[in-house]
Amino acid sequence: MTQERRIPRRIALIGFGALGQVLAGELQAGHVPGAEFIGALVTGTQTHADLQPSWTRLDDLLAADPDLVVEVAGQAALQSHAPACLGAGCDVVAASVGALMDSSLRNRLWDCARQGGSRLLIPSGALGGLDYLRAARRVGAVQVSYRGCKPVAAWRGTEAERLVDLSAIDKSTVFFRGGAEEAAARFPKNANVVAALALAVGDPLAVTVELVAEPGANANRHELTAHGAAGTIRLSVENSPLPANPKSSRITAFSILETVASHGGEL
Numbered sequence: 079m080t081q082e083r084r085i086p087r088r089i090a091l092i093g094f095g096a097l098g099q100v101l102a103g104e105l106q107a108g109h110v111p112g113a114e115f116i117g118a119l120v121t122g123t124q125t126h127a128d129l130q131p132s133w134t135r136l137d138d139l140l141a142a143d144p145d146l147v148v149e150v151a152g153q154a155a156l157q158s159h160a161p162a163c164l165g166a167g168c169d170v171v172a173a174s175v176g177a178l179m180d181s182s183l184r185n186r187l188w189d190c191a192r193q194g195g196s197r198l199l200i201p202s203g204a205l206g207g208l209d210y211l212r213a214a215r216r217v218g219a220v221q222v223s224y225r226g227c228k229p230v231a232a233w234r235g236t237e238a239e240r241l242v243d244l245s246a247i248d249k250s251t252v253f254f255r256g257g258a259e260e261a262a263a264r265f266p267k268n269a270n271v272v273a274a275l276a277l278a279v280g281d282p283l284a285v286t287v288e289l290v291a292e293p294g295a296n297a298n299r300h301e302l303t304a305h306g307a308a309g310t311i312r313l314s315v316e317n318s319p320l321p322a323n324p325k326s327s328r329i330t331a332f333s334i335l336e337t338v339a340s341h342g343g344e345l
Contacts, residue, residue, distance in 0.1 A: 089146050091118035091147075100331040102118065116144060169198075170198055200337075203330050208274060219281070300317070
């Protein structure tokens with residue numbers, strides 16, 4: 079007899095920025111039936127008077143006995159907090175997928191998950207097609223070319239400002255070409271999708287990356303071509319930016335929410 083997978087009842091967040099606030103609102107509105115938002119670990123200096131409960135220590139979050147912890151606070155927070163959550167038996171949804179390009183962190187999290195009998199869950203984020211890539215790699219090696227195009231404003235406050243004069247751009251401009259590991263390390267708030275691609279095909283070296291600033295654009299566009307023994311996929315996705323944070327796509331929050339609802343997408 080197959081045991082039905084249970085939707086996690088008690089959901090806690092690590093981080094309460096733009097993504098976290100969307101997730102909390104959706105959970106509190108009952109858009110994942112049976113799931114309960116129980117609070118968030120506030121990792122920054124900003125206070126949220128309307129957030130009850132909130133915690134500043136991970137021990138307090140774990141004492142609240144969540145079934146699932148969702149990280150939406152950045153790579154440093156995933157590195158700092160996910161091992162203890164996994165080791166305590168809590169499944170973790172990792173929004174900051176770029177951190178997993180660090181093989182030592184990846185192996186540490188897997189070890190903690192094995193020890194705790196828990197799972198590390200990876201949302202699709204701003205891009206589709208990852209299920210195809212995971213299946214294709216079972217047939218043979220897959221090579222991926224990725225091009226990420228975002229409005230100029232989405233690149234402000236990032237490494238892009240050191241590579242190109244964003245204020246002087248008047249046409250579509252490629253400012254970075256390189257591999258998945260370098261892209262994820264240098265653009266941690268913009269290139270999580272690159273890391274998701276690398277994990278899907280099982281080899282960061284198989285993913286080449288171009289990052290583009292586009293004046294006048296009002297969407298985040300992701301383009302990929304992947305080919306291998308299984309065949310070829312070409313995909314282009316245009317996502318509306320998250321209003322409170324244009325570096326993220328609006329769909330990212332709902333991809334995370336879907337991962338919570340299905341409690342799937344494990345590495």
